[in-house]
Amino acid sequence: MLRFSLALGAILAIALPASVASAGSGSNQLRVFFPKDCQHNVYKPKSFVVTCADANFVVKNVDYSRYGTKSARGTGTASVNTCEPSCVAGTFKSYPVSIRLSRVRQCGDVPQFRRLTIRFTGKKPKGQDRVTRQPFTCAIPPS
Numbered sequence: 001m002l003r004f005s006l007a008l009g010a011i012l013a014i015a016l017p018a019s020v021a022s023a024g025s026g027s028n029q030l031r032v033f034f035p036k037d038c039q040h041n042v043y044k045p046k047s048f049v050v051t052c053a054d055a056n057f058v059v060k061n062v063d064y065s066r067y068g069t070k071s072a073r074g075t076g077t078a079s080v081n082t083c084e085p086s087c088v089a090g091t092f093k094s095y096p097v098s099i100r101l102s103r104v105r106q107c108g109d110v111p112q113f114r115r116l117t118i119r120f121t122g123k124k125p126k127g128q129d130r131v132t133r134q135p136f137t138c139a140i141p142p143s
Helices: 002-023
Strands: 033-035 041-043 057-067 072-081 092-107 110-120 131-135
Touching: 057 092, 072 110
Parallel strands: 033 110
Antiparallel strands: 033 041, 057 072, 072 092, 092 110, 110 131
C-alpha cells in the first residue's frame, strides 16, 4: 500500500504541473480575440475598424474597463467620415463612445467576440443611431 501511494504521488507530482502549464501560459483558450482590421484577430485591440467595406468608421484609443471571456466593455473615440460631399472628399470627425464586445464563438482555434455594440455618449454623427450593433465574421487567428 505504501509503495502504491508513493508511486501515485510521484505520478501526480509530475503530471499536475504539466497540465496547469499547458492550460495557462501561451494558450489562446483563456483569451478572447477581436478583429482589429476586419481580418486579423488580436487580443484587446486598442483600435479597430467598424465598417469593413470602406473603413469610414473606426474606433480608436480603446480603454477597457473589463475584458472577460464572455464580454468586454470600454470607452474610446469613434472616428467617422462625414462623407460630405462624398466619402472620398469627406473628413473624419471624432465622437466619444462606449463599446461592448459579446457573443463569443469559436473561430478556428481561438474564441472571438462576434458582436460589437457602440453607444455614442455625447454628440453623434448626423444620421447615425445613438446605439449601433454590428456582427463580425470570423477573422484570421493570431499567429
